[in-house]
Amino acid sequence: MTQPPPPPPPNQPPPGYGYPQGGPNPYAQQPPYGSPAYGYPQQPQPAYPPPGPPQPPTPKGKLNAQAVIIVSAVAAIALIIGGGVWYSSTKDGRADAKSGDKNSTAGTTGGTGDSGGTGGGSGADKAPANTASKVLFQLPQPAIGADGNSATVDGSWLTDTVYAKSGFAEIVGYDPVKGTKLWTVPLPGPVCEASRHTTADHRTAIVYEPAMPTKDKPSHGCSQVAAIDLDAGKELWTRTVKSGDQAITLNNVTVSANTVAVGSTNGGAAFDISGKVLWAPKPTDTCYDAGYGGGEKLVAVRKCGAYGSRQLKIQTIDPVSGKVLSEYAMAKGIESASIVSTNPLVVAADVNYSAGDGSGISDFFSIDNKTGQLRTKISAPGDKYAAKCEGITKIEYCTKVVVGNDRLYLPTESHDGTGEYSKTNEIVAFDLATGKLDGQRADAGDGYTISPLTMDDGNVIAYKSPPYDKGGQVVSIDGGSFAQTKLMENPATKAVREVEFDMQPESAELIYADGRLYMSQVFADKPSTPGASDYLAIAYGTS
Known part of the structure; x- marks a missing residue:
């Protein structure tokens, strides 16, 4: 007789509905930030430890020689707030707020926010005469101290003048071609989260801990949110968001136009890029903004009701006032949702936990920003x-999916190729108006697996993870014909391949722009072998 599954641990969502529910407190059953699947600091290593480089095939069976690398322009640092917050009720449940903090340094404001914030999308990525790349520079992993074996180093950004990367309790700016250090922004504690977007003048935001971990206190909570000027290499201000006298733990951060928005199980808050408080959680509110998607528009994932009977509202909001411009109410019982794109608005969710693979996606929802109506599922x-x-707390953390041309571009799972022992896959496109496949596909080729990275002037920029004896490739897929143009092929030498293969899907960020590819870790680990050389990032460029 098949035995029923055991109940889930208290900080994990159940595999389905029907488990006994908790009391009326809507927050009591919310999986807490810091759970092993999603949060720092209880993740001493990636949720899926990166395997070693793919090995040559053997006659014992077919091997998956792919190291599919994810795009995640993820940012991870936080800012500190001092002083109290006062509330006044608003119709949509958000609260206007004024801060008593007198320690902030107001920076100049920028223009409208971009759609990616981390490079690409310029329309200038054309095939070079020679697509063979060379290593521009490699960055060694930072020392993470004696009180831990790993640390979060989320966050990488690219501007015209700097490649910025989070290290252990710092953000460092490098020359984007030479890799020489340009500036360092030290932080009092480790990085937790980082915005994947920037303002028009290259300012972004991070969440971090207020102190370094110790053996007695390995976590101090991700309570600090800060704004960083990437071109100047300066921290502009730091803030906290409070519930009563307590600084609350912040789960995510994003940037839209000139607004920095942070979400948590206690509610959401927002600041102007100059540091002015725009809104803050209302203590009596029974719903809360779990997080936000940024870029061209600002979208809130608002949660109402107790765990197990949750009601999610996807709200496009004004980035200055927080006023709701449109709203889509998802079916009750969907516990979490992720913002894939804010314009056009695309949301991902695991309905009834039916995905079955830990991806957090069973369905995508195409929503009209203006009316809040569902276009298609x-x-x-x-x-x-x-x-x-990873939508439970990381509302905007989606990888290997891009939106453009009113299409949703997805990679298929890998499958057997035509060659012996080879694996391969494809990128396909769904119409966001009809929900139907458009009939076209971009094949990775035998031995490669392909993942979309970003859009560039109507074309899809994608990364091809290589077989064991070759380097990875970057290609441009024509948005109309789906014809592929190779933009870059990385060196196949063993030493370079090993660094590239180490940048695995669950533990890497990729940025491609202007003929250069930047790959970086989101975790820094102590070397497994004394004296071993581990790398935080590697940059490639074509001549």
């Missing part, structure tokens, strides 16, 4: 498609 079974979202 796209079924994306986990055994067919390889995108991933």
